Amino acid sequence: MLVVLSWIFEEPSAKLLFLFLFFLDISSHWMQMTSSLMLGSHHKSKEGNSKKFFLVRLFCESYPFFGYCCVGAELT
Secondary structure, three states, X not given: OHHHHHHHOOOHHXXXXXXXXXXXXXXXXXXXXXXXXXXXXXXXXXXXXXXXXXXXXXXXXXXXHHHXXXXXXXXX
């Protein structure tokens, strides 16, 4: 969707913003996958999240909060 939006909008700053968000999304997932492989634990497990920021722990451990974030992101 971000790539399509970067094609639709003609303003260069909007194109750069959407492409930046696209690369940020891909790179953050890549870093999450790499860190979980290096640590040997799944990124959603309690052991993998024990020392992470409290919002990350809340996101992965609480299904209502997870659902709220996902639905909220899709609605916006």
